[in-house]
Amino acid sequence: xxxxxxxxxxxxxxxxxxxxxxxxxxxxxxxxxxxxxxxxxxxxxxxxxxxxxxxxxxxxxxxxxxxxxxxxxxxxxxxxxxxxxxxxxxxxxxxxxxxxxxxxxxxxxxxxxxxxxxxxxxxxxxxxxxxxxxxxxxxxxxxxxxxxxxxxxxxxxxxxxxxxxxxxxxxxxxxxxxxxxxxxxxxxxxxxxxxxxxxxxxxxxxxxxxxxxxxxxxxxxxxxxxxxxxxxxxxxxxxxxxxx
Amino acid sequence: xxxxxxxxxxxxxxxxxxxxxxxxxxxxxxxxxxxxxxxxxxxxxxxxxxxxxxxxxxxxxxxxxxxxxxxxxxxxxxxxxxxxxxxxxxxxxxxxxxxxxxxxxxxxxxxxxxxxxxxxxxxxxxxxxxxxxxxxxxxxxxxxxxxxxxxxxxxxxxxxxxxxxxxxxxxxxxxxxxxxxxxxxxxxxxxxxxxxxxxxxxxxxxxxxxxxxxxxxxxxxxxxxxxxxxxxxxxxxxxxxxxxxxxxxxxxxxxxxxxxxxxxxxxxxxxxxxxxxxxxxxxxxxxxxxxxxxxxxxxxxxxxxxxxxxxxxxxxxxxxxxxxxxxxxxxxxxxxxxxxxxxxxxxxxxxxxxxxxxxxxxxxxxxxxxxxxxxxxxxxxxxxxxxxxxxxxxxxxxxxxxxxxxxxxxxxxxxxxxxxxx
Ligand SMILES: Nc1ncnc2c1ncn2[C@@H]1O[C@H](COP(=O)(O)OP(=O)(O)OP(=O)(O)O)[C@@H](O)[C@H]1O
Ligand SMILES: [Mg+2]
Numbered sequence: 057x058x059x060x061x062x063x064x065x066x067x068x069x070x071x072x073x074x075x076x077x078x079x080x081x082x083x084x085x086x087x088x089x090x091x092x093x094x095x096x097x098x099x100x101x102x103x104x105x106x107x108x109x110x111x112x113x114x115x116x117x118x119x120x121x122x123x124x125x126x127x128x129x130x131x132x133x134x135x136x137x138x139x140x141x142x143x144x145x146x147x148x149x150x151x152x153x154x155x156x157x158x159x160x161x162x163x164x165x166x167x168x169x170x171x172x173x174x175x176x177x178x179x180x181x182x183x184x185x186x187x188x189x190x191x192x193x194x195x196x197x198x199x200x201x202x203x204x205x206x207x208x209x210x211x212x213x214x215x216x217x218x219x220x221x222x223x224x225x226x227x228x229x230x231x232x233x234x235x236x237x238x239x240x241x242x243x244x245x246x247x248x249x250x251x252x253x254x255x256x257x258x259x260x261x262x263x264x265x266x267x268x269x270x271x272x273x274x275x276x277x278x279x280x281x282x283x284x285x286x287x288x289x290x291x292x293x294x295x296x297x298x299x300x
Numbered sequence: 301x302x303x304x305x306x307x308x309x310x311x312x313x314x315x316x317x318x319x320x321x322x323x324x325x326x327x328x329x330x331x332x333x334x335x336x337x338x339x340x341x342x343x344x345x346x347x348x349x350x351x352x353x354x355x356x357x358x359x360x361x362x363x364x365x366x367x368x369x370x371x372x373x374x375x376x377x378x379x380x381x382x383x384x385x386x387x388x389x390x391x392x393x394x395x396x397x398x399x400x401x402x403x404x405x406x407x408x409x410x411x412x413x414x415x416x417x418x419x420x421x422x423x424x425x426x427x428x429x430x431x432x433x434x435x436x437x438x439x440x441x442x443x444x445x446x447x448x449x450x451x452x453x454x455x456x457x458x459x460x461x462x463x464x465x466x467x468x469x470x471x472x473x474x475x476x477x478x479x480x481x482x483x484x485x486x487x488x489x490x491x492x493x494x495x496x497x498x499x500x501x502x503x504x505x506x507x508x509x510x511x512x513x514x515x516x517x518x519x520x521x522x523x524x525x526x527x528x529x530x531x532x533x534x535x536x537x538x539x540x541x542x543x544x545x546x547x548x549x550x551x552x553x554x555x556x557x558x559x560x561x562x563x564x565x566x567x568x569x570x571x572x573x574x575x576x577x578x579x580x581x582x583x584x585x586x587x588x589x590x591x592x593x594x595x596x597x598x599x600x601x602x603x604x605x606x607x608x609x610x611x612x613x614x615x616x617x618x619x620x621x622x623x624x625x626x627x628x629x630x631x632x633x634x635x636x637x638x639x640x641x642x643x644x645x646x647x648x649x650x651x652x653x654x655x656x657x658x659x660x661x662x663x664x665x666x667x668x669x670x671x672x673x674x675x676x677x678x679x680x681x682x683x684x685x686x687x688x689x690x691x692x693x694x695x696x697x698x699x700x701x702x703x704x705x706x707x708x709x710x711x712x713x714x715x716x717x718x719x720x721x722x
Contacts, residue, residue, distance in 0.1 A: 115635055115715045136639050143637020154632040154719075158312045170305055171637045215636070 060127075061223060061255050062089040062112060067121035069107055069278075081107050082278045084121070089257065091222065094249045096258040096266040099275035105259045106227055108275065112257065113146045113225045114138045126222070143171050147216030147254075149226035153208040155200040161187060161211045162196040168218040186214035190244055206237035213244055223255045224248060230265065242268065306649035313622075313650060314657070321654060324618040327611025328658030328698065329665060332691045335604035336666025336683065341673035342600065344681045346593045350586070359550050360441060361558055362585070363565060364543040365390060366578040388575050389540025394568055401564065405552040408437030410545040415531045417521065418490035420474060427473035429466075429524035431490050433531025439465075441547040444525070449482045449501030456500075457527045464488075464497035467505035467522035488524065493534055497526060546579075554581050608694070611658070612702035619651050619706035630710050631718025644711035651703020652696050659695030663688055 069082040081104045089095055099105050110116040111123065114130055115138075123130045126145065133141070142148075147168075155164050165183035174182070187193050190210040200208055209229060216224055226245065230238030242265055248254045258269060266272045272284040314321040365384060395409055415431030438444070439451035447468055456463050464486070466474075471481045481499045488495055505522045531537065548557055558579045565577035623630070630643060667683045674681025 110716055113635070115719070136641075139634065139637050139639045141637075142635060148635045150632075150719075154628065154635075156629055156632065158316050159309070167633070168636045171633075171639070171642060176304075219637075 059091040060088055061091045061093075061125065062087065062257075063122075063124040063127075064088070064111075065122045067108075067111060067118045067123060069104075069111060069116070070119045073119060080119075080278070082111075082118075085278075085280060087273070087280060089255060092249075092253050092255055093271065094245070094256045094258070094269045095271045095273060096260055096269040097273045097275060098260060098263065098266050101261075103275045104278040105275055107278075109225055109227050109257070109259055112223075113148060114141045139171075143168055144219050145221050145223060147213075147218070147221040147224045149209070149212050149216050149224065149229045151228040151231040153200070153205070153212045153232075155208055155211060155215075157200050160197045160199050161192060161203070164200070164211055165215045165218055168215060172219050182218065183214070186217050187211065189217070190214045204237075205233050206240055209233065209237075209241050210244065213241070213248075217248070217252075221254075223257065225257050227259045228261065229258070230260065230262065238262070238265070303645075303649065306646050307653065309646060310650040310653040314653065320618065321657075324615055324654055325658030325661065327614040328608065328655050328695055329611075329662040331604055331608035331611045332659045332662025332695055333665035333669060334607065335600065336663055336687060336691055337669030337673065338600045338604075339597070339687050340667065340670025340681060340683050341677070341679070342593065342597060343684055344670075344674050344679040345677070346590070348679050349589060349593075359548045359554055360582040361546045361548060361554070361561060361579055362543060362582065363390070363546060363561060363577060363579045365575050368572075368574060368576050384542055384575070386538040386540055388572060389538060389542060390544070390565065390568075390577070391540050394565060395544070398561070398564055402557070402560070405549050405557055406546055407549050408440035408547040409435070410438040410441035410547065411435040411528055411541060412438050412544075413528055413531055413535075413537050413541075415490055415524075415526070415535050418488050418524070420470070420486045420488045420524075422474060422487065425474050425476070427466075427470045428519055428521040429470065429488065430521055431488065431531065431535075432523050432525055433528035433535075433537070434525050435528050437547070438525070438528075441545050445504040445506075447502045447504050449499070451501055451503075452525060452527055457529050460529045460533055461527055462495065462497050462530060463500045463526065465501040465503055465525040466499055467503055467524075469505045469520055469522045470524070471502055473518060490534065495534055497524075554583065558584075608698055612655075612698040615651055615654055615699065616702040616706060618654075619647060619703055620709070622650075623647065623706050623710045626710075627713065627718050627721040630713050631715050631721065634713070634715035635719065640711040643713075644707045647707030647710050648700060648703045651707065652699035655695045655699030655703075656692065659692050662695070663691055666691075 064085050064087045067082055067085040067087075068080065070078055070080040072078050085108060097105050097108065107116075111118055112125075114125065114133075117131055125141065130138070130141070155161075156167065159167075162180065162183050165186055166179045169179040169182060184193065184196065187196060190213055192207060192210050192214065195203060195207060195211075200211070203211065209232075213224075213229075216226075224245070229245070230241050233241060245256050245258065246268070249256045256269075258265070260266050267286040270285065270287060272286060273280050274282040274284070365388070395411075399406065399409065411434065413433040415433055418429050418431050420427045420429060432438075434452060435457055436452055436454055439446075444451060444465075446465075449465070451465055452463065455461070466481065466486075474486065475481050475484070481502060484499050485496050486499060488497060503525075505520075532539065546561065548554055558581050562577055562579040565579070569576050633643060667688075670683055671681050673679075
């Protein structure tokens with residue numbers, strides 16, 4: 057009785073549609089992700105990982121194909137409806153953190169709550185709680201430029217969790233961090249997956265980190281070419297990878 | 301809902317870029333500041349002119365010689381123009397016949413001739429004066445307010461007496477000891493003449509905007525009234541008048557009297573090739589003045605409007621730069637679930653805040669300018685609350701108007717493009 061959060065069938069994404077230099081990036085993606093799954097997507101640079109991630113996160117619409125998020129057909133929704141879906145069902149984590157530079161940690165985390173119409177008091181309570189969850193409770197009033205890369209990413213993860221979305225989308229969240237800090241961030245994703253029962257989709261270039269997830273999808277030139285379940289392969293069991 | 305948050309956000313943004321914010325506001329500051337400044341001075345001037353005119357009395361009428369030559373007929377031009385020959389001037393005889401015909405409707409006819417600037421001196425004491433020859437009606441028509449003694453009388457005029465009515469300022473300069481000035485003799489030098497007058501009355505000097513005074517209070521030049529006939533003899537002035545004021549009784553139809561008076565005096569000039577008589581009521585002069593002030597206000601408003609538009613374009617320009625600079629931020633906000641309308645509101649609020657702060661600084665600057673202008677022109681100055689409210693609202697409207705396009709541009713950004721922006 058597994059519930060599907062993401063169901064993609066024959067998803068095609070092209071850029072510059074209708075112009076002579078029309079460019080097809082995704083050539084028919086078929087993919088299903090279960091609720092509470094921790095999936096990683098790997099592939100070479102330019103293979104279309106981020107493009108796929110943007111479609112999953114309702115930031116963009118597919119050129120053709122069928123995409124259901126929580127059973128709902130996304131392609132027919134208005135801009136405002138897509139905004140609300142991003143606000144309530146998706147939590148984005150970016151490689152470059154994308155914190156609002158003029159706002160402190162607390163106010164960055166409050167942002168999705170603000171767009172969800174949460175009242176000021178509740179907003180700030182929730183934001184504190186989340187920052188404590190990522191062990192940033194002592195940095196509430198710091199501006200992004202007063203934080204290290206790892207700290208910024210933890211704030212960004214807290215922000216992604218603000219409206220308690222069911223899906224966390226992380227596009228190379230450790231890409232800008234050293235391996236030790238990356239480890240810390242990765243541990244938070246494990247925590248979100250195990251304790252908070254989130255569906256986590258992780259794009260990474262790091263095979264080691266990918267192998268810690270439940271399922272690894274490999275994308276080559278806009279097609280998913282392989283699927284791997286690391287847990288079934290004892291050599292890459294996350295429990296075995298202890299060095300940082 | 302998001303207004304307070306946007307306000308906070310806008311202020312954070314402005315604080316992080318103080319210099320640029322100030323430069324952006326400069327156009328608005330100058331625009332609003334100059335409007336408030338000019339309007340404040342203009343209002344004070346209008347108030348002052350109006351009260352001066354009301355002092356003269358709305359039922360007064362100016363009878364004035366006017367050239368028949370069309371080129372020189374601008375009615376106010378030849379008041380005080382000295383080139384009219386004695387044979388063309390209005391005479392006492394004409395006025396006497398006029399009084400026989402219309403005396404019931406007339407309270408006073410005010411006649412005067414200028415004796416010029418002079419100085420009274422007594423040892424180290426002195427007072428600056430302007431010698432004015434007047435008849436009895438002058439005091440009535442000009443509301444000369446007597447403090448002590450009396451104004452000039454018919455007898456003084458008929459007999460060419462050397463008597464004078466002086467101001468309280470004059471008294472405080474010449475009789476600092478508090479000695480009763482009435483009956484005292486004073487020596488006044490006018491031009492090359494030194495004349496002695498007996499003081500018969502003291503009037504209250506009122507500062508008017510028509511004669512703003514500069515320099516120390518002690519040197520203020522006040523009118524010294526002497527009989528018109530005496531002045532004529534001293535200064536060898538022609539008999540007759542280029543103009544005079546008629547004070548009408550309030551029960552008469554002023555408009556009809558103006559027409560009748562003009563027609564009456566013109567009978568004497570029917571065969572005069574050079575001059576005719578023009579009569580105009582103070583009321584219509586006042587309304588002409590008000591119209592002129594109104595036109596001036598419109599001109600100021602237009603100039604101010606243009607400068608505010610320039611300021612607004614400056615704000616729009618900076619907002620566009622700001623939208624471009626913050627493209628990634630906008631992308632992030634959209635990824636976090638901001639609707640397009642939320643982004644639009646954010647940028648419009650920011651533009652409104654810039655303009656409103658600029659407007660407030662402009663108001664303070666403008667009020668300061670208004671007071672400075674009032675001080676220089678020696679006018680009582682009061683900033684008008686109405687114009688301040690209008691200025692604030694207007695500057696905020698500029699924010700909305702010129703902020704809308706950049707804000708809409710921000711709202712319409714494609715989230716993917718915005719996030720990919722380097
Ligand atoms: N908005 C866009 N307009 C035009 N081309 C695009 C756009 N987005 C992506 N592309 C192109 O699509 C291809 C796939 O890009 P994408 O960002 O999905 O790759 P990626 O797998 O995420 O690579 P990386 O690992 O370097 O992040 C690239 O060739 C890129 O140039
Ligand atoms: Mg990418």
